[in-house]
Amino acid sequence: MNSWTTTSGGAVAFWHELPRNLLAGAVTALAAAPFAVAVAAGLPAWLLALTTVPPALALTGAASMAAAVARGGAARVAQLRDVDAVLATVLAAGATLAGAGLVSGGPAALFGAVCGAGLLLAGPSALAYGAVRGRRGLAAVRGGAILVAYRPGWAFTLLALACLGGFAAVASAGVLAVVVVPLVLTIAARQTAALLDEIDAVQARS
Structure with missing residues (x-):
């Protein structure tokens, strides 16, 4: 199975559960509203850091729904409440460090760029791994990092999709965010499930 197959399969699965996926995207967008307001108002850095936590929590809930959809199951609203506080804190901390x-500027900008790149590269895989495998917190981060190292090309595919989706969301003043977030998470879950099946098969033969 290649990246294109999993990407297209994830997109099809997303479409089959479109209404609830859009709900997941809307919940995530609403959770990010305080952060957008804080940025626009120029609030202190510590307050900005706090406002990154709600969208991170919403992402973990949306990832739970995406994992069910990617595996051909039905999306349920209750899955949005299946959040991972530890993973969300890690993601929020990474976003805060990257932004700060x-x-x-200066040497700190390089550090921020590294944090941002790591977050964009490993974040979707960590969310997907945690949801697909039922792992929480640092175990999800570790699993996501292993998957990135195992098949970096697929991780860069997710990164490209996330970046393109981010540009589309910004260009639409946030309207398309309700589509982009669950779509990328569903594709990530589909890819992750395929990679885990491949790894399990290799381990079974060894």
Whole structure:
């Protein structure tokens, strides 16, 4: 199975559960509203950091729904409440460090860029791994990092999709975010499930 097959399969699965996927995207967008307001108002950095937690929590819930959809199951609203507080905190901390470093400039900007790149590259895989395998917190982060190292090409595919989706969301003043977030998470879950099946098969033969 290649990246194109899993990507297209994830998109088809997303379409089959479109209404609930859009709900997941809307919940995530609403959770990100305080962060957008804080940025626009120029609030202190510590307050900005706090406002990154709600969207991170919403992402973990949306990832739970995406995992069910990617495996051909039915999306349920209750899955949005299946959040991972530890993983969300890690994601929020990564986003905060990336933003603070990039804004500071100088050597800190390089650190911020590294944090941002790591978050964009491993974040979707960590969310998907945690949801597909039922792992929580740092175990999800570790699993996501292993999958990135195992098949980096697929991770870069997710990164490209996330970046393109991010540009589309910004260009639409956030409207398309309700589509982009669950779509990328569903594709990530589909890819992750395929990679885990492949790894399990290899381990079974060894």
